[in-house]
Amino acid sequence: MTVSAWLPARVVSVTPTTPHARVLMLDVPGWPGNLPGQHLDVRLTAEDGYQAERSYSLASSGGGARVELAVDEIPDGEVSPYLVREVRAGDELEVKGPLGAYFVWRADDPSPVQLIAGGSGVVPLVAIARARIAASASVSPMRLLYSVRSAGDALYAEEISAFEDRGVTTTWVYTRTAPDGWNGRTGRVGADLLADAVWPPTMDPLIFVCGPTGFVEAVADALVASGHDAGRVRTERFGGS
Amino acid sequence: MAIISRGFGSRRREADPRLPPGQYLTEDFPVLSAGPTPKVSTDEWRFSLRTEKDMVTQWTWEEFLALGVESIETDIHCVTRWSKLGTNWRGVSLDAVFAGIDTDEDYAMIHSYGGYTTNVPMADLLGGKAWIAFEFDGSPLTPEHGGPARLLVPHLYFWKSAKWVRGIVMHKRDEPGFWEQNGYNMHGDPWSEERYW
Numbered sequence: 413m414t415v416s417a418w419l420p421a422r423v424v425s426v427t428p429t430t431p432h433a434r435v436l437m438l439d440v441p442g443w444p445g446n447l448p449g450q451h452l453d454v455r456l457t458a459e460d461g462y463q464a465e466r467s468y469s470l471a472s473s474g475g476g477a478r479v480e481l482a483v484d485e486i487p488d489g490e491v492s493p494y495l496v497r498e499v500r501a502g503d504e505l506e507v508k509g510p511l512g513a514y515f516v517w518r519a520d521d522p523s524p525v526q527l528i529a530g531g532s533g534v535v536p537l538v539a540i541a542r543a544r545i546a547a548s549a550s551v552s553p554m555r556l557l558y559s560v561r562s563a564g565d566a567l568y569a570e571e572i573s574a575f576e577d578r579g580v581t582t583t584w585v586y587t588r589t590a591p592d593g594w595n596g597r598t599g600r601v602g603a604d605l606l607a608d609a610v611w612p613p614t615m616d617p618l619i620f621v622c623g624p625t626g627f628v629e630a631v632a633d634a635l636v637a638s639g640h641d642a643g644r645v646r647t648e649r650f651g652g653s
Numbered sequence: 654m655a656i657i658s659r660g661f662g663s664r665r666r667e668a669d670p671r672l673p674p675g676q677y678l679t680e681d682f683p684v685l686s687a688g689p690t691p692k693v694s695t696d697e698w699r700f701s702l703r704t705e706k707d708m709v710t711q712w713t714w715e716e717f718l719a720l721g722v723e724s725i726e727t728d729i730h731c732v733t734r735w736s737k738l739g740t741n742w743r744g745v746s747l748d749a750v751f752a753g754i755d756t757d758e759d760y761a762m763i764h765s766y767g768g769y770t771t772n773v774p775m776a777d778l779l780g781g782k783a784w785i786a787f788e789f790d791g792s793p794l795t796p797e798h799g800g801p802a803r804l805l806v807p808h809l810y811f812w813k814s815a816k817w818v819r820g821i822v823m824h825k826r827d828e829p830g831f832w833e834q835n836g837y838n839m840h841g842d843p844w845s846e847e848r849y850w
Contacts, residue, residue, distance in 0.1 A: 414850055415836065415849040415850055420656050453734075456658040456661045456662075457655055457656060457657055457658055457661070458657070458658070458661050458662025458665070459657055459662065460662070461655070462662050462665055463675075464661075464665070464666075464677065465675045465734055466677075466734060467733050467734060490664055490665060490666055490677070493664065494658075494660070494661050498660050498661070499658070499660075503658060503659050503660075504656045504657070504658060504659070505656065505658045506656050511836060511849065512835065512836055513834075513835040513836040514687055514831075514832075514835040514836075515687075625683070625684045625797070629684070629690060629797055632688065632689035632690065633689060633690065635689065636689045642688055642689045642691070642767060643688070643768065645688050645689050646687060646688060647686060647687060647688055647689065649683070649684050649685055649686065650683070
């Protein structure tokens with residue numbers, strides 16, 4: 413898939429998903445389509461010509477002109493506050509993509525797949541889980557481990573909870589505040605949790621890890637230490653260190 | 654005709670002539686890697702250079718540093734759109750690495766621990782343009798930033814500055830490395846925005 417030129421995009425809908433994140437549906441005529449796990453560039457232009465560009469993961473995949481993003485606000489950011497607080501249906505921006513051909517899932521790969529998300533890193537993994545659920549011919553067993561600060565910080569919480577009935581089970585981990593009555597996992601994702609909630613090395617799973625740098629570093633190190641082949645662990649990191 | 658994003662631009666960053674088009678300034682040092690971070694000690698580290706005549710030259714850590722260490726102050730630009738200005742490094746110039754090497758090839762494939770590769774023309778490696786760096790901001794380079802040693806070729810997008818370097822193989826033709834096979838430009842000049850395919 414070749415990367416598109418800058419394409420005009422119209423905001424179709426905006427849906428708050430947490431107090432600091434929104435799902436944006438865009439209509440992008442001419443969008444070349446994308447694989448689950450890819451991202452795109454967004455360009456905003458002010459009245460006086462000033463521009464800013466940033467990359468965002470796609471929650472959608474496949475062909476068609478409809479593209480879905482989920483954006484988490486970076487409080488001192490420049491673009492994400494606009495996308496989370498300001499933009500509304502009917503507004504216009506530009507996009508370019510799809511980008512990245514490595515952090516992607518292909519429906520013809522029969523490997524067991526383990527998805528591991530920290531915070532808003534779940535977005536490209538939602539795209540992968542949706543694609544797996546839609547791919548009725550796929551034999552790939554898939555599961556998700558999702559680490560969030562609290563239940564209120566989870567993106568796509570309702571949809572992810574419904575993945576279970578459609579073949580993608582989820583292990584939730586709350587790092588700060590667990591919901592009332594929770595008797596599942598809390599605290600940092602460590603080796604013991606990974607041993608419980610991740611396909612074992614003997615199954616040779618393809619593992620996708622996405623989240624803040626510290627989270628991804630810790631998880632990827634622990635996976636390799638517990639016997640997973642480093643070449644089977646694909647990572648996407650965001651934020652400074 | 655330009656697409657205007659209604660209401661955008663109320664909080665904007667200062668323009669800086671040192672920023673290539675489409676880049677923004679960061680004070681952080683973000684980490685981007687395709688997989689887990691390899692952990693390599695300087696004791697086990699080796700750097701090898703293979704030419705078209707299948708001549709392999711190999712250095713240990715101490716031998717490599719003995720080639721001569723330089724201090725570098727430079728701006729760096731990541732294809733994911735952050736730039737960092739005035740970063741400080743120490744490393745060995747590629748001019749020193751190639752000083753005793755007999756090769757006529759025009760292209761280099763950089764190889765890393767962990768299997769990462771990236772292709773760089775010799776014209777972008779020689780002439781005081783590139784280093785094998787082992788120190789950042791006065792401290793040894795940490796593993797997540799490519800330690801013990803990474804390529805530093807700061808006039809190209811930063812994915813060309815391969816982390817965890819372990820060697821160079823000379824090539825007659827420009828062949829794509831890892832990211833170059835996965836959607837990114839063969840050359841990567843930030844000033845002409847050579848970002849993607």
